[in-house]
Amino acid sequence: MDNPKHGMTLIVKTITRLTVGLILLFGIYIVSHGHVSPGGGFAGGVIIALSFIHILLAFGKEVALKRISYNVASFFESLGAIMFITLALLGIGSGYFLLNFISKGEPFRLFSSGLIPLYNVAISFKVGAGLFIIFVILVTFRLTKKDDRE
């Protein structure tokens, strides 16, 4: 992980090592409390993607892609899509498409409001992995050809 040839300086690497876990945790908090407080699947997914982008910017491409490789990100994006569609199709069994069929529970609790937290998790998988893939493609694919990154 400590290859001084790649990435930024030692100061940036140390700060990144301290903060990147907190950023990931905050993203997970935003996702899991999306039905109680402001936030939700989209914003939380973008924060999760930003934590991995933070690693990529500070340590270079190799370390970040060792943490979450291209295939793993692709798998998570597909998993989010399939999870959303499956949850939506399950509603047909007791009514109509996208029906919130399980019990609503008590308000202001973490496990409440039926299927909405699960939808949030599916969207966060999709958004986080998708934006990370877009970033990796846009930043690294063209630069590797001329080999002019630092």
Place this chain on the structure above:
Amino acid sequence: MLELQILLVFMIIGAIVAVKTKDLLSAVIAVGTVGLGLSVAFLILKAPDLAIAQLVVEILVVIILIRATIRKDLPFSTSGRWFFNTFVVFVFLIVFLIFGYICMKDLPKFGEPIMKVAQSFLNNGLKDTGATNLVSSIVLDYRAYDTLGEATILFTAVIGVLAVMRKVGRKK
């Protein structure tokens, strides 16, 4: 509403700076300030969901803009035809202001929508869905088809970026 108008003037100044600076990095940073002002404006208008999403997406977009485009030698031409450019800018500005005045006259007043369905969501949202965040209950329960379309848009965006930037199949 005074602080909102100050923010709007700040955002307009940031946008003009972003267009007018010669340096590409300064222009990107000015775009970032416009997004930050928009986020604070959403917060003043009591829409914290939108503020969070705007701030986070703005950070991502600014990082992508800096990393993906700043190294390329983009052609940047300001010389020549300044009279024609200025003339076109003023004509379009006047047309935009006239049509904006005509359109905005017929809009309902701020905070008093015509649609009555929003009030019904406010009244029944907690009972119907059990979610205390009403935005979440609308996005993922009442209007979940829109979220499905949004997920499809993101999927299509990833496929499009991959198809344009991939190495396999590119010439030379």
